[in-house]
Amino acid sequence: LKQSWKEAAERTFRKPNIEPPVFDLLAQYMYTGKIEMTMDILAPVVDAAMELQLTQLVSACENYSCQEVGMKSVFEMLALADRHGLKKLWTAATSFFCIYAEKLLDTDDWQGLDRDVLTKVLSLDSIIAKELSVWSTVVRYAHHQNGYDHIDCPLLRFPKWPGRLLVKVDLDETDRGDASSTSDDNNDSHDDRSDHEDENGHRKTNDTADPKDMIVSLSRKQFLDLQDVIEHMLPAVRFTSLPIVDFVRCIDGTGLVPASLSRQVYWRNLLPPDSRSDLAPPRFHYSSILPCCQWPQVQVWLMNALSLKPSFSNSNSRIELQRIYLASKDGFSTEHFHKHCDNQGPTLTVARTSTGYFFGGYNEASWFSDGQYHSGDTNFLFQYNPQTHLLLQATLRWHKQYASGSMLVTGPTFGVYDLRISGDGRDSVMSKSDNVPAYDINQFGPPMKFTVTDYEVFKIWLCP
Known part of the structure; x- marks a missing residue:
């Protein structure tokens, strides 16, 4: 028991932060070793279990919560994991959040x-x-924290280009007096700053406006309140990854970011691409082929496949992808494919065709150059049809001994003829073999012969 606990004369432990219904559940657990858990009581039970040092119960609750992370619970799970240092739950909750971030941030x-x-x-x-x-x-968070309207937020009414969002700070009487009685010392210190910076190094907010600009007026108190919260959260935003038009149109004229950061954004856009390695990389920059909006579903399929493996499901691991081969960059031949991809362990292949289709597959085994087929249990294929906008999956159902083919004269091969990328990409095929079908690709439509314009292969890592 914690040393900080205090006992009353009747030897009763007093823990006013644990509600009686929650303690009843804990008492039930301590007497029976069982507890009926639901999501609505999960957080208070974990809080109390941590307080009482019931480590086995905390571990069981963490395992339960990892299975229950969803759209309605992910933020609560993030808070719970951070509050008590629950690494497994943090991994599960952040993985879910990253996949569905665009939808979740809209709530x-x-x-x-x-x-x-x-x-x-x-x-x-x-x-x-x-x-x-x-x-x-x-x-929006800065508005909410200060009690301002975060739903109909004027700072998020972005004008169309070439208009800019500009913030005008209305000075009160004290501010006007201070502004009109600046000393020589203040004027001297101003010489060290740009004419477009205020005393805190932020870009001035009352720049000359254009008729196409949108001007938002804020009191000085409102502006400083928002600036105080946003300043602490600036590291979360990768301003250098924003299109320069969006930065100028939506952010720079608000005065809510330091002028030094604005200069970095402008400087970044003046540099050639190969000179930007010291800047923060864009998020989820894995694929140069598959559209970003399609990655969430592919990641879900990938996580489901990996979760069937004991080495993943019984650990706190998370998935990381490392691109090891890009045909247009590394060479569009089977020799180059095998040079970069053989003996790399589980991989994900993503390809683009000349007709606008995207497809790929997960191979749980390594690629080799031995001319043999290799078995698998969790392999799958996927296809994106640009006409129907459907992303479909084909699972491995039959003849699993032919899950992948490591042929020296071809690129990635799934099944016997289910999917094969040729050496130069021109005679690639996706068709179901009548004799030895492996993947359920009937939903993909009729057999296809196509030209691959580019494809990439990712090595899959399990990171702690």
Whole structure:
């Protein structure tokens, strides 16, 4: 028991922060070893179990919560995991958040998160969301924290280009007096700053407006309140990843970001691409082929496949992808494919055709150059049809001994003829073999012969 506990004369432990119904559940657990858990009582039970040092119950609750992370519970799970250092739950909740970030940021469920927790979550590399959505969430959170309207927020009414969002700060009488009685010392210190910066190094907000600009008026108190919250959350936004037009149109004229950061954004856009390695990378920059909006579903399929493996399901691991081969960059031949991809363990292949289709597959085994077929249990294929906008999956159902083919004269091969990328990409095929079908690709439509314009292969890592 904790040393800080105090006992009354009748030897009763007093824990006023544990509600009686919650303690009844804990007493039930201590007497029977069982507890009937639901999501609505999960957080208070974990809080109390941590207080009482019931480590086995905490572990059981964490395992339960990892299975229950969803759209309605993910922010509560993030807060719970951060509050008690639950690493397994944090991994599960952040993985879910990253996949569905764009939808989740469009809700108001993040309101209850602590500022530092929300900043940590928004800073994750694997978030699949537009950077402008991350900035919008920071602005809405700053409004909410200060009791201002965060739903109909004027700072998020972005004008069409070439218009800019500009903030005009209305000075009160004290501010006007201070502004009109500046000393020589103040004037001297101003010489060290740009004419477009205020005393705190932020871009001035009363720049000359254009008729196409949208001007938002804020009192000085409102502006400083918002600036105080946003300043602590700036590391979560990758401003250098924003299109420069969006930065100028939606952010720079608000005065809510330091002028030094604005200069970095402008400087970044002046540099050639190969000179930007020291800047923060864009989020979820894995694929140069598959559209970003299609990655969430592919990741779900990938996580489901990996969860069937004991080495993944019984650990706190998370998935990371590392691109090891890009045909257009590394060479469009079978020799180059095998050079980069053989003996790499589980991989994900993504390809684009000349007709606009995207397809790919997960191979749980390594690629080889031995001319043999290799078995698998969790392999799958997927296809995106640009006409129907449907992303479909084909699972491995029959003849699993032919899950993947490691032929020296071809690129990635799934099944006997289910999917094969040729050496130069021109004679690639997706068709079901009548004799030895492996993948259920009937839903993909009739057999296809196509030209692959580019494809990439990712090595799959399980990271702690």
